Amino acid sequence: MGVKLVLVSLVFGSMVACSPKSTYENFIADQGYIPFQQPLADVGVGALLAGSPDQLRIISPAKTCFPASYNGASTELYQSVATQLPEISKKMSISAGMDANFLAASGTPLFKLKTSYTQLKTLDVHIEGASIEYLDEIAFSMWVYSGMSEACRTYLQNGGSFIRQALRVDKMEFQFKNSKGGLIAINTDKIKEIMDFEVNVQWEIVDNYTMSITSPKYVGYHLAKVNSQSPGSIAYIASDLTKKGEFDFKKVESYTNFQGLMSSY
Numbered sequence: 001m002g003v004k005l006v007l008v009s010l011v012f013g014s015m016v017a018c019s020p021k022s023t024y025e026n027f028i029a030d031q032g033y034i035p036f037q038q039p040l041a042d043v044g045v046g047a048l049l050a051g052s053p054d055q056l057r058i059i060s061p062a063k064t065c066f067p068a069s070y071n072g073a074s075t076e077l078y079q080s081v082a083t084q085l086p087e088i089s090k091k092m093s094i095s096a097g098m099d100a101n102f103l104a105a106s107g108t109p110l111f112k113l114k115t116s117y118t119q120l121k122t123l124d125v126h127i128e129g130a131s132i133e134y135l136d137e138i139a140f141s142m143w144v145y146s147g148m149s150e151a152c153r154t155y156l157q158n159g160g161s162f163i164r165q166a167l168r169v170d171k172m173e174f175q176f177k178n179s180k181g182g183l184i185a186i187n188t189d190k191i192k193e194i195m196d197f198e199v200n201v202q203w204e205i206v207d208n209y210t211m212s213i214t215s216p217k218y219v220g221y222h223l224a225k226v227n228s229q230s231p232g233s234i235a236y237i238a239s240d241l242t243k244k245g246e247f248d249f250k251k252v253e254s255y256t257n258f259q260g261l262m263s264s265y
Helices: 022-030 098-105 139-148 150-157 189-195
Strands: 005-011 048-050 057-060 078-083 091-094 111-113 122-128 129-137 162-168 172-177 195-197 203-207 208-211 217-227 228-240 247-251
Touching: 022 098, 022 217, 098 111, 098 195, 111 122, 129 139, 150 217, 162 228, 172 195, 189 195, 217 247
Parallel strands: 005 091
Antiparallel strands: 005 122, 048 057, 048 162, 078 129, 111 195, 122 172, 129 162, 162 217, 172 208, 203 208, 217 228, 228 247
16 A cells, blocks of 8 residues: 655745755665665666766666566566655755755656746645565576676676666655745646656646656665676675765675565664
């Protein structure tokens, strides 16, 4: 069963001590994931990545090296389980547009607010349902040796990183308020006045004041690297960052929950 919670309430105005960006990133980190710090249109479990946490680039989307199907049959690589996120209710005062656009764009980009629409002062965001998606470890090993291309296998053996597990938001609802705190009535034309959607984002009007986005949004991730001598085995996983802001790769032995590698100590 999905869980409904208030993720953030964004108020356009003066700054407070803790920025909305920091609050958001700390929330994702508290769930055991590295928060995405920039938009990545083709991001997802199985994507090959390079760079630093704040300068990630996609080497190849998941379908290149970890396809969901091969020769008409499922590879069984992908697993997904519903998760219960802790309920949070936050109200933050932020500068016009920047932090709201960051939250909408980081990870899977959804939309960008238009600066030309000046009536919007508050954006309330609700989440309905979140999932943990990960690569099945047994299927991963079988795929590396029986179906993966030589180019992909070589990339992994040379120390290439890929997303092993990710935190995914499955549905988000939005309400819009003016400077007096009143709800702004919306319809399709009004939404197009307020924001520009990214390509292929699915959205709908729920009622006179609520818009829903049903396109999944990846918000946090774990990176993995394989054993260079045995590429079917995952050797290192990074689920957080060092104090210097670099990926903190740890040996898989430090992870106590084999199925999904969902906890570490």
